[in-house]
Amino acid sequence: MSTEHARSGLLSMRRLLGRAVAGRDGRAVGRVNDVIVRLRTEGYPSVTGLVADVGGRRLFVPAGQVDDWTSDPLALTTARVDLRAFERREGEVLLRADILGHRLIDTSTVRLVRAHDLELAPVSGSDEAGWVLVGVDTRPASWWQRIFHESREAVSPDGCRDWSAFEALIGHTPSVLVRAPLSRLHRLKTPQIADLLEAASVEERAELLDRVHADPELEADVFEELDDPDQAKLLRGKSDEDVAAVLAHMRADDAADALMDLPQDRRVPVMERMPAGAARKLRSLLGFNPTSAGGLMALDHLALRETATVADALDAVRSASDQEPQALTTIYAYDDELRLTGAVGLVTLVQADPGGLLATVAEANPVRVGPETDLPDVAVLMTDYNLLVLPVVDEDDRLLGVITVDDALEATLPEPWRRREPGARPAHHTASAGS
Template sequence: MSTPTRVYIARLASVAVFDPNGDQVGRVRDAVARLRPTDRPPEVVGLVAEMPMRRRIFLSINRIISIDPEAVVLGTGTLNLRRFEKRPNELLVLSDLLDRRVQVEPGGRSGTVVDVAMERSRSGEWSLTRVAVREQTGRLGRRGHLHQAEWEKVRGLSGMGDTRGTANLLAVLEDMRPADLANALQDLPDSRRNELAAALDNTRLADVLSELPEHDQVEILAGLDRERAADVLEEMDPDDAADLLNELPPPEQDVLLDLMEPDEADPVRQLLKYTPGTAGSVMTSEPVILPPDATVAEALARIREPQLSPAVAAQVFVARAPMTTPTGRYLGMVHFQRLLREPPADLLGGVVLNDIDPLQPDTPLPEITRRMATYDLVAMPVIDSANRLVGAVTVDDVLDHSLPRDWRDRDAPARGIGESPAGAPTGHPVSRREPLTGGVDG
């Protein structure tokens, strides 16, 4: 596999990174360039790759033996697993330059950066050499001409002022999963992150907020006007919306809940009443619920709905009317594997299982974890004193609330489940450029 001498970096976003054995180790998220004291274009020193568990690491350009828009292949050697941190004399090409408003000489034509090319010299050094700039037209709905210019002919690339838009960076990030996009936002300066978050549509922003640390959720929500913030909360799952509102002062909670549609706000208000660390506080109030006279075919059609998470779609809860929580009398549940084995015309009332005691709203989290592990369940029903289904605790809820509070924060040290921040190891960080003893041998 040959490497072209010129590579456009935006086309590398999300490209898979492979070791010499053909095993995927992560995906490209950005390129790192080192600024020079002269007017020479910045030198590209490596790529940023995202590995499983959202860890971003630095890949030295000297370790890469093949790079193109289809795949990046590493050579043999030790892979440094230290978390990537940008140095003061470096820039992240996509995060820092995409959408920057610049001027192209001669003539001083204004435009926005849509891509940057890195080029390899005869000596093997990679530098940022060309910039793709879309001209600003000033006419609504009309896209300007796309120009390519040498790095030295573009003014405004190294300025630190707020001269960036959002459209092109959003286009690069649009195919990411919400968790990956949330991770990418954490790499950006606060103002840039909030600007990009605000540019997302309500549904996409709701999904991303659910994957961010609490302090980032609160800051982004605070940057929206209250009507928009209420709209975003309506798009979130009630349990995620309740978790976010719990981070706000009670007066602000009330304002946002009053701005939400009543049918969206009511389940969130109910969840906010439960004691933290109990089944009521971590459950979803919108599991899949059907009456006993529904057929197996109807249940299978319901769990196929694409907006359902895998944990929620793994089972159907059966109850008497009404079908919204709190329901009528709870009867039991049917796992999707049982649905696949039964004739489509059979009724759920004939295949329902009720041999496992449901949770109560005040059941503590350790007991929930123990019972779900004992019975190998991905969800458990929660009923009130009147035997009405009020929600379900799913395995992702349990994991989310069992991990350390700051587990989504990429700056937090790695810890085991249940280990407090005070128990985190101490010590001085090691430079990401140093080899890591015992690392992954490519």
């Protein structure tokens, strides 16, 4: 179905609400209480009917029985309506109950905004007649517009924005589940989704969490980006099984911090529900002071014998798809005693002779720290030596893990700086739903 529409044919949802509904014989039947749309994989949500208040009851009127959506009173093609009470079906969205006056995600600015009005438009250029939801007005109405139900189009015809720029938080679980494959959240970056969670209400958070829960990797990435208080609060609201599933997909260092933020009586039960490998990584980190290099380091790193070739090292990088990309910016070399002997950046590897030895291209005796090194010293070393990754070694000079620059920054930034409002982001452009 084509969803092309002309602005002159737009219909304001606020002006439609409360409008009288009249049968074919001209007699008043009731008043418009809500409009029903159904989400689709492509294009705009299609209007399937309306909910009418008839004698104190809410009744369903199919869209096909509406003769003229723009008339006042709203004209039907029949003199009678079905007197069975309206019951919402899966996938149906009620524009008044679910969207109008509620907050939506503006995917261009990645902020929560309120829908103060909605625009409907007739479908044209198609054999199938009907109406679709095409626009959202996020500007609050003035007092006189609210009193007289005056449309904003009369004041500013370009005020509404295309529906494709928004993601609605409907809150109706069956409709959310049907809509999940259509979600535009996958276009956002995980820090942006985390910001939305931190700004959301309890109900909005619940729906956002339900959405990301469908993708375990995304869910874990989002939890890693949350501020510690928000992360702890949201994890405490989950069952031990769900917390274990989230932690199992998080980086071991972040998972260890999150585990320690749980009440003490929940830590062991959560670990018992985690996969053996993930739980073992956590135990190896929990023995370190959280304000030390050992407590900050990540276990993901790539190390090969110094006799390996450059080609071997590049093959190892290609195969390390389960490791954090930040940890792969530097590859380490070790000797027969497993002691750290060298470090080489990924760019240097790519530019080197594939047949050359790792020991030849790697920087000998790289800067490293022990697990007890405090965080200020870590930050100073990474700054002085322009390091993206800093290795952490044990007393025998064997590699334990690495500290990435983003983790070092997060750990050393003063708390007020971390909580300051970030600057305005560039618009996040998305494709039009009707294109």
